[in-house]
Amino acid sequence: MIKGIYEFISEAQLKKYAELAVRAGVNLQENQLLIIHSDIQNATFARLIQTAAYEAGASNVFIDWTDEQSTKEFFLNAADSVIDHYPDWQAARFKEWDDADAAYIHIISENLEVFKEVSSERINRYQKASRTKLRDYHEKIRSHEVRWCLLAVPNVEWATKVFPNLSKEEALQSLWELMLKGSRADGENPMKDWESHNRAFESRKKFLNENQFESLHFTNSCGTDLLVGLPENHRYIGGGVIDKEGIPFFPNIPTEEIFTAPHKNKVNGKLVSASSWCQSYLHP
Numbered sequence: 001m002i003k004g005i006y007e008f009i010s011e012a013q014l015k016k017y018a019e020l021a022v023r024a025g026v027n028l029q030e031n032q033l034l035i036i037h038s039d040i041q042n043a044t045f046a047r048l049i050q051t052a053a054y055e056a057g058a059s060n061v062f063i064d065w066t067d068e069q070s071t072k073e074f075f076l077n078a079a080d081s082v083i084d085h086y087p088d089w090q091a092a093r094f095k096e097w098d099d100a101d102a103a104y105i106h107i108i109s110e111n112l113e114v115f116k117e118v119s120s121e122r123i124n125r126y127q128k129a130s131r132t133k134l135r136d137y138h139e140k141i142r143s144h145e146v147r148w149c150l151l152a153v154p155n156v157e158w159a160t161k162v163f164p165n166l167s168k169e170e171a172l173q174s175l176w177e178l179m180l181k182g183s184r185a186d187g188e189n190p191m192k193d194w195e196s197h198n199r200a201f202e203s204r205k206k207f208l209n210e211n212q213f214e215s216l217h218f219t220n221s222c223g224t225d226l227l228v229g230l231p232e233n234h235r236y237i238g239g240g241v242i243d244k245e246g247i248p249f250f251p252n253i254p255t256e257e258i259f260t261a262p263h264k265n266k267v268n269g270k271l272v273s274a275s276s277w278c279q280s281y282l283h284p
């Protein structure tokens with residue numbers, strides 16, 4: 001039987017990752033409330049983030065526990081009337097947290113294979129109900145009115161897909177190493193390394209925005225040959241953002257993403273993908 005996912009990383013290294021999430025991810029401020037959304041399998045890490053947040057001056061840290069196995073049972077067996085209804089008390093929690101100017105950290109490590117027996121139609125119905133009730137919360141997230149961070153953590157199923165030729169233990173350890181390297185959390189001073197990462201982000205965005213390229217041409221060995229035209233005065237964004245109070249934060253750790261929008265009438269060609277992987281946040 002494979003060891004727990006946190007037995008492949010030292011506590012000292014995990015503490016650095018937790019501190020990075022608190023200080024760079026949400027940039028937690030003195031006397032601020034922090035909400036941590038975490039599956040119970042990530043309890044070890046969630047508690048370290050909680051400690052790091054209190055050390056950073058948090059007024060309170062609330063861990064909102066979930067359990068993917070319980071979520072699976074919910075989607076398989078709950079009455080239709082429940083699937084189509086997001087409870088008022090759940091929505092009230094988010095409103096109270098938002099009113100208190102809370103910051104949010106989501107530990108992302110779901111194994112979507114757990115839900116392969118679940119009807120996607122039932123999942124979509126519940127997500128529609130939750131989005132309706134949490135419209136104001138999601139608007140605050142999209143507009144960066146509140147600070148939030150999606151923090152990636154490996155799991156066995158993900159690791160074996162990335163490294164199919166390795167044992168489960170070797171695959172998990174390898175993915176941990178890549179995750180920490182990509183997060184700039186594998187060195188002596190992750191905060192300093194992340195600041196360097198941020199400067200590189202800003203430099204690349206400045207270069208792209210100043211050059212105003214007319215199009216991007218994508219090719220690969222799978223057959224992709226795609227020309228993406230760009231609108232006049234387009235703008236590249238990504239990396240860090242600023243909240244309503246002018247406080248910078250990083251919505252994703254790790255992240256290398258810089259993006260813009262294409263011209264609606266100038267995308268032509270063929271796009272071929274060898275494989276894809278997607279995570280969604282399921283939270284009944």
